[in-house]
Amino acid sequence: xxxxxxxxxxxxxxxxxxxxxxxxxxxxxxxxxxxxxxxxxxxxxxxxxxxxxxxxxxxxxxxxxxxxxxxxxxxxxxxxxxxxxxxxxxxxxxxxxxxxxxxxxxxxxxxxxxxxxxxxxxxxxxxxxxxxxxxxxxxxxxxxxxxxxxxxxxxxxxxxxxxxxxxxxxxxxxxxxxxxxxxxxxxxxxxxxxxxxxxxxxxxxxxxxxxxxxxxxxxxxxxxxxxxxxxxxx
Amino acid sequence: xxxxxxxxxxxxxxxxxxxxxxxxxxxxxxxxxxxxxxxxxxxxxxxxxxxxxxxxxxxxxxxxxxxxxxxxxxxxxxxxxxxxxxxxxxxxxxxxxxxxxxxxxxxxxxxxxxxxxxxxxxxxxxxxxxxxxxxxxxxxxxxxxxxxxxxxxxxxxxxxxxxxxxxxxxxxxxxxxxxxxxxxxxxxxxxxxxxxxxxxxxxxxxxxxxxxxxxxxxxxxxxxxxxxxxxxxxxxxxxxxxxxxxxxxxxxxxxxxxxxxxxxxxxxxxxxxxxxxxxxxxxxxxxxxxxxxxxxxxxxxxxxxxxxxxxxxx
Numbered sequence: 001x002x003x004x005x006x007x008x009x010x011x012x013x014x015x016x017x018x019x020x021x022x023x024x025x026x027x028x029x030x031x032x033x034x035x036x037x038x039x040x041x042x043x044x045x046x047x048x049x050x051x052x053x054x055x056x057x058x059x060x061x062x063x064x065x066x067x068x069x070x071x072x073x074x075x076x077x078x079x080x081x082x083x084x085x086x087x088x089x090x091x092x093x094x095x096x097x098x099x100x101x102x103x104x105x106x107x108x109x110x111x112x113x114x115x116x117x118x119x120x121x122x123x124x125x126x127x128x129x130x131x132x133x134x135x136x137x138x139x140x141x142x143x144x145x146x147x148x149x150x151x152x153x154x155x156x157x158x159x160x161x162x163x164x165x166x167x168x169x170x171x172x173x174x175x176x177x178x179x180x181x182x183x184x185x186x187x188x189x190x191x192x193x194x195x196x197x198x199x200x201x202x203x204x205x206x207x208x209x210x211x212x213x214x215x216x217x218x219x220x221x222x223x224x225x226x227x228x229x230x231x232x233x234x
Numbered sequence: 235x236x237x238x239x240x241x242x243x244x245x246x247x248x249x250x251x252x253x254x255x256x257x258x259x260x261x262x263x264x265x266x267x268x269x270x271x272x273x274x275x276x277x278x279x280x281x282x283x284x285x286x287x288x289x290x291x292x293x294x295x296x297x298x299x300x301x302x303x304x305x306x307x308x309x310x311x312x313x314x315x316x317x318x319x320x321x322x323x324x325x326x327x328x329x330x331x332x333x334x335x336x337x338x339x340x341x342x343x344x345x346x347x348x349x350x351x352x353x354x355x356x357x358x359x360x361x362x363x364x365x366x367x368x369x370x371x372x373x374x375x376x377x378x379x380x381x382x383x384x385x386x387x388x389x390x391x392x393x394x395x396x397x398x399x400x401x402x403x404x405x406x407x408x409x410x411x412x413x414x415x416x417x418x419x420x421x422x423x424x425x426x427x428x429x430x431x432x433x434x435x436x437x438x439x440x441x442x443x444x445x446x447x448x449x450x451x452x453x454x455x456x457x458x459x460x461x462x463x464x465x466x467x468x469x470x471x472x473x474x475x476x477x478x479x480x481x482x483x484x485x486x487x488x489x490x491x492x493x494x495x496x497x498x499x500x501x502x503x504x505x506x507x508x509x510x511x512x513x514x515x516x517x518x519x520x521x522x523x524x525x526x527x528x529x530x531x532x533x534x535x536x537x538x539x540x541x542x543x544x545x546x547x548x
Contacts, residue, residue, distance in 0.1 A: 008417045011467040011497030012525035016417045023462055048258045050465040052489055057465035059258075062526045063533060135465065135489030138370055139261030142463060142489075178261075179371065198360050198371045202260045 005030075007074055009067070013047075014059045017074060023053050023144060028132050029086065031056050032209050037081040043073065051133045051208045053142065089209035090234045091128060094176075096167055096214040097222035098125070098189035105155075105168065105186035112152045120188065123147050124167070125216035129174060131206050138178045138196045139204030143212065146174040158184030165191045167214050176212070178204060189214060192226040193233060205230035236301045237351050238382040244296030244338060247376040248443075249355050252285035254363035258465065258488045265365040265372075265485050268346055268443060268507035271403070272310035274536060276350035278543045279307035279327045279395045284536075286354035287364040289376070291338055291347040293510075300334040301381075303390030305352040311344015311405055311508050326396035344405035344508035352392060353384030367485055369444070395543050401535070405508045410518035413471065413496040414525055418461060421493040422473070426454035430495055434514045435479065441511045443485040448515065452477030453495065463491040469498035469506075471517075481506070501528035 010016040017034065019027045031051045038049050038058060045065025050057040060070055098121045099106040110117040129143040136142075146169060154170035160182050162168070167176045168185035175185060178196035191214065196204050206212065225233070240247075250273065253266025267273035267290055274284040282288075289296075294313055307327045308315045315322060316337050322328050324347075330336065338347065357364040358373060366373035376382075419427060435450035459475040466472070470482045472492040481498060482490075483506070498506060499520065509515060520528075 009414055009522055010417045010494075011414055011469055012499050012522055012529065014465075014467040016464065021462070048256060050259055050488070052464040053462040055462075055464040057467065059467065063530060067522055067526065133489070134259060134261045135463065135487070136261060137263075137487045196371075201361060203257070203262055203361065203370075204260050207259070 005078060007071055010057060012062060014057050015070060015074065017056045017058070017078075019054045021054060023132070025130055025144065027054050028130070028144075028208070030081070033081040033084050033086050034078060035208070036086060037077045037084050041077065052135065053132050086209070089131065089207070089211055091211045091213065092206070092230055092234050093213045093215045094191040094193050094230065094233055095217040095222050095225045096125065096189045096191045097219045098216055100219075102190035102219070102222075103167070103188040106188040109150065109152055109169070109186050109188055113149060115149060120150065121216055123150060124174070124188065125214055128211040128213050131208055131210040131212060133208040134204060134206055139206070140178055141176060141206050141212065143174050146172060152186055154184040155186060158182055162187060163190065165193065165195065167191065176214070190222070192222055193230050194227055195230055197229070200229075205234070235353070235387050236381055236383050237304055237353075237355075237388075238298040238336075239301060240297075240376050240378055240380040240382070241299050241335070242295050242297040243376040243378055243380075244291060244294060246292040247296050248290050248366040249287050249357045249373065249376075250290045250365045251287045251363055253365045253484070254361040257361050261488055262361065262370060263367065263485055263488050264468070265363070265367040265443075267348065268484050269310050269348065269504045271504040271532065271536065272346075273348045273350075275325065275397065275539055276307045276309040276348040277354075278540055279309070279325070279397070280305045280350050280352040281392065281395075282350060282352065282354050286350065287357055288348055288350040288355055291349055292345065293341050294338045296376075297335060297337040300330045300336060301332055302388070303332065304330050304388060305390050305392040306330055306336070307350050307395075308347055310347040312342040313338040313344070313347045314340040314342055315347065315349075325402050327392060327394050329390055329392065341510075345510035346507055351384060351388075352390065353386055353388040356383045356385050369485065397539055397542060401539055403504075410516040411502050411506060412499045412520045412525065412528065413517050414499060414522060415496045415519055416494070418493040419495055421456055421461075422495055423454045423456055427495070429453050430479070431517055431519055434516055437509055437511050437513050437515060439511045443483060445483050445486050446481045446506075446509075448479045448481070450478070453479065455493065459493050461491055461493055463489050465489050466494070467497055469500065469503055470494045471496045471498065499525035499528060501525065501532045
């Protein structure tokens with residue numbers, strides 16, 4: 001049996017701290033608690049502190065911070081993290097238009113789940129999805145909290161182009177696209193709030209621990225948010 | 235001050251510096267010069283800060299019209315740089331005049347060359363860096379007709395600088411890339427690890443600043459290739475279900491859900507930047523201590539070069 005958490009090198013400039021191997025809000029909370037602890041230490045040589053679902057990667061400069069000292073520090077930071085106060089994340093309510101041209105797969109999801117389209121929209125729009133972490137590219141949010149009733153598979157053939165702001169699901173996961181991207185998810189709605197700004201700081205508004213709600217509004221209402229930053233909806 | 239007009243943008247030419255550090259938690263990779271050793275030396279040769287913005291030239295066909303009296307230096311792979319069709323020496327500073335044409339004509343060794351100009355190349359900054367990162371909507375590769383500038387005025391009036399020939403890397407020499415196993419090496423069978431460490435892999439045509447897909451013997455997993463998405467270190471070698479490794483590099487996504495068998499050591503990433511599609515690679519396992527020792531040696535080598543160049547400045 002493994003004894004979590006495990007600390008492994010990930011190349012010569014990063015360590016990976018692994019917690020229990022499942023996607024679970026409580027485990028992700030442990031990840032974020034450790035991240036905050038390490039950020040507050042401001043140790044010389046630590047470059048980036050990167051939470052994911054159940055792991056934390058810490059990148060470092062090995063010519064400034066010795067790897068063995070880092071390993072030892074991580075063990076003491078793990079103890080410290082148990083008692084740290086993790087401030088609550090922010091809640092974003094993003095105006096979202098469902099179905100029609102903005103949600104081309106809503107009827108498909110309705111058909112696969114046997115739920116009326118209105119019920120699919122109700123379930124998704126009422127859920128506050130937890131941001132487990134921000135990653136991939138252009139700050140793609142990795143969200144949790146999709147109802148098991150909506151466990152639809154990904155599309156057989158991914159689309160080459162899905163517009164920014166599209167809200168979709170597949171394989172038990174839900175996401176919102178920060179930029180135009182190819183994707184194999186089933187897209188049921190779209191928000192026009194600007195989610196990624198390469199010229200801004202930060203380039204994206206969300207961080208691990210925040211929550212996002214895709215509030216159902218009319219198309220007219222949704223379009224009013226065009227170009228506005230997500231921070232305005234927190 | 236205007237320095238170059240792009241006559242032909244070449245296969246791929248991007249502006250790079252040391253990249254944007256500290257933004258991976260916002261889903262933004264570091265990017266930056268693929269061969270930071272060559273880039274830093276090019277900058278030092280023209281009196282710039284080591285991380286000043288310069289041109290990363292891939293393969294050939296780049297052609298520039300010189301618009302001022304400039305000091306330039308070309309390092310990295312040998313892509314046969316010429317001034318008015320006459321080859322000029324690499325790894326030293328060179329003076330050019332208005333009307334000169336700089337061209338990269340033919341690849342001899344390596345894959346990427348660095349062209350630094352005194353004063354550094356001016357470009358829009360995204361998160362404090364001028365490194366072009368196309369997928370992140372942070373700048374674009376050079377295009378024909380583009381005019382490049384430096385921040386301030388430069389005179390080209392410059393004490394020539396050169397580094398001793400024995401300090402120039404030999405890109406035709408190919409030793410195995412050194413790797414640290416993990417973090418998911420336990421997800422591969424003993425046979426899979428052996429395949430990885432003893433086989434020759436060919437860099438496929440799908441090789442760019444994001445990563446290199448490799449072709450060769452399939453690497454056997456214990457069971458499945460998927461993990462819950464986690465952050466990816468630069469140089470990570472992920473092996474998806476088809477058993478063929480992908481080395482994730484400068485502009486790679488910051489997280490992903492495939493098992494990673496090993497990670498190329500930092501000191502060998504400059505070498506990897508000079509490997510081109512179609513060439514063969516091998517991997518050799520080393521310890522973390524050896525990797526850090528190699529990185530220390532590389533840093534010492536750069537310091538030595540810096541000392542030599544600063545002395546020459548007089």
